[in-house]
Amino acid sequence: MYRLFCILILVLTAARDIRTMEISDISCAALLGTVIIWTPPGEIEAGLPAALLVWICYLLSLAASSALKRPAPIGAGDIRLFSILALQLGTRGIMTLFAVSGLLAGAAAAVLLVLKKVSAGSEIPFAPFIAAGYALMCSGLVRPGFL
Numbered sequence: 386m387y388r389l390f391c392i393l394i395l396v397l398t399a400a401r402d403i404r405t406m407e408i409s410d411i412s413c414a415a416l417l418g419t420v421i422i423w424t425p426p427g428e429i430e431a432g433l434p435a436a437l438l439v440w441i442c443y444l445l446s447l448a449a450s451s452a453l454k455r456p457a458p459i460g461a462g463d464i465r466l467f468s469i470l471a472l473q474l475g476t477r478g479i480m481t482l483f484a485v486s487g488l489l490a491g492a493a494a495a496v497l498l499v500l501k502k503v504s505a506g507s508e509i510p511f512a513p514f515i516a517a518g519y520a521l522m523c524s525g526l527v528r529p530g531f532l
Contacts (some may be wrong), residue, residue: 387423388523391416391473395516398466402512408462417469424473435471435479439464463511470519478522478529485518485527486511 398412421429443464450457471479490511497503521527 387419390419390423391470392516392520392523394419395466395512395519399510399513399516402462402510406460406508406510408460408466408512413462413465413469416466417472420469420473428475429472432472432475432479435474435476436468438476439468439471439479459511463515466512466515470515474522474529481527481529482515482518482522485521486514489517490514 394412394416398408398416401412402408424432443459443461446458467479467483470482474482490509493514494503494509497507497509498505503509518527522529
């Protein structure tokens, strides 16, 4: 049941991200509270290394993009969502969620490019794809470690 609440929070977050290209602190706090309150004992502790891995990868990507003088490939708000969900999903689960979200975003970007709705340098909100990927994982259509 709590996963449905997480999906609801992610959908509301995605709607805001589409409108403003921003993920609010309130959304992250609501998601974190939901995960902390309803995740079974022991799973959060098991997810801490995954959350740390998310932040390490993000900081490495920031360093690489800075060295290459390119914009950051993903926003800090998206990373906050991933790190909170990592507490629940663990390492294999968060890697799967990142892959599924990336594939969905890539497919959407390709369609938008073909339809000429965006250009190659355009930014698109990523929270909708995180929400969709999480919903696919919760539905059982995508299982952790499918790659």
